[in-house]
Amino acid sequence: MTYSFTPIGVVHSPFREKFGIPRQPLLVPEAKAKLELLAPYDCIEAFVGLEEFSHIWLTFIFHQTMREQWQPQVRPPRLGGNRRVGVFASRSPFRPNPIGLSVVALDGISNQHGKVELLLSGIDMLDGTPVLDIKPYIPYVDSIPEASSGYASEPPQAIKKVRFSEMAEAQLQQRDDGAELKCLITKLLECDPRPAYKNRSQSDRIYGMRLYDFDLKWRVLGDEVEVIELVI
Amino acid sequence: MTYSFTPIGVVHSPFREKFGIPRQPLLVPEAKAKLELLAPYDCIEAFVGLEEFSHIWLTFIFHQTMREQWQPQVRPPRLGGNRRVGVFASRSPFRPNPIGLSVVALDGISNQHGKVELLLSGIDMLDGTPVLDIKPYIPYVDSIPEASSGYASEPPQAIKKVRFSEMAEAQLQQRDDGAELKCLITKLLECDPRPAYKNRSQSDRIYGMRLYDFDLKWRVLGDEVEVIELVI
Secondary structure, three states: OOEEEOOOEEEEOOEOOOOOOOOOOOOOOOOEEEEEEOOOOOOHHHHOOHHHEOEEEEEEEOOOOOOOOOOOEEOOHHHOOOOOEEHHHOOOOOOOOOEEEEEEEEEEEEEEOOEEEEEEEOOOOOOOOEEEEEEEOOHHHHOOOOOOEHHHOOOOOOOOEEEEOHHHHHHHHOOOOHHHHHHHHHHHHHOOOOOOOOOOOOOOOEEEEEEOOEEEEEEEEOOEEEEEEEEO | OOEEEOOOEEEEOOEOOOOOOOOOOOOOOOOEEEEEEOOOOOOHHHHOOHHHEOEEEEEEEOOOOOOOOOOOEEOOHHHOOOOOEEHHHOOOOOOOOOEEEEEEEEEEEEEEOOEEEEEEEOOOOOOOOEEEEEEEOOHHHHOOOOOOEHHHOOOOOOOOEEEEOHHHHHHHHOOOOHHHHHHHHHHHHHOOOOOOOOOOOOOOOEEEEEEOOEEEEEEEEOOEEEEEEEEO
């Protein structure tokens, strides 16, 4: 038996590739996105009452990591990329059914020019992600602070100090969204998004991630991350 | 664009019909179930590490409430069945994509005779529910006690006292699972599962729900629920 679903909406987010995306939602509140509802679900009647909720669940498709073959085990980044766990003991995007689940902050609901959009923050989803369902977050059901969670019991810590080169500072100052963007970049890089299993001793290596309309270039020097430039 | 999914498992629960099921997971910890993994997902390797987690998310299909037509608004039972809210401001099973989401307690993982089963409690799912995904519950991500949640900010209260007729008591005593079952029935009925919009003044009406292998018959007398009998 197979079940088929059609997306109800699509996410417009700053994240244009998987590398560098926060590893869980709400870790970077500065990561903002819009969820555009697709017809026939772009009717405001279907959202009446949702404005009373501060957070929502999004059920979505890991559309860029869909694979033919499933693997029973994965190597979570937080275990240093060495230890394997079962795929169902992880939140890895590589799963038998590539369905994602994220709780995000609902900042507002826009209903303009016949389009309904949800304004979100704390997002950990790729630009273009298809969304299958939206549900309100209900703390008396969903919030279990005392739950035990094995290898994932502590949030990842900010471990790097982020500084910006003169060039990067100048580029940010030229943008309307410069201040906001500096804050977002700092939060993204202070957790060190590099894969744990790569050789981190190679300190002259320049890393890049696609963010909005530019490539963000940086390097790691000991405990510091230096943002080199924004390449348009 | 349409996405197709094949269930990875199926739930074996005491609830054989929608009426009477707890309205959210974990409200009735006595509600136990097994999740049977289907081939090729019934390999224990895919679950290594999951035993460290006390709770898991199940993404599942509302298989008995799938409809051709979606409605933009629903009437949540907790609003007395009168006020309408948008379907995306509710956890109603009647949704454009009939995907359910429940957090349940993981009591154990059984790996016997080449079958993998997860032992669950606090279940709010119908017997036979197809499961699409299992994810560990991670409190630092999923637990947001301070989230605001509008009309759903308080758990439903136990509002009825439940007592058992002599016949029901005798029937329970004959069963191996009698003590457990009495506890489950009490928890299920003390929240008064009757639909809010039905005429509740009709006190001589006998209600029934299918539970395990019997029909549970009860009636409401003021602030009390009387369990009449278990009809095999």
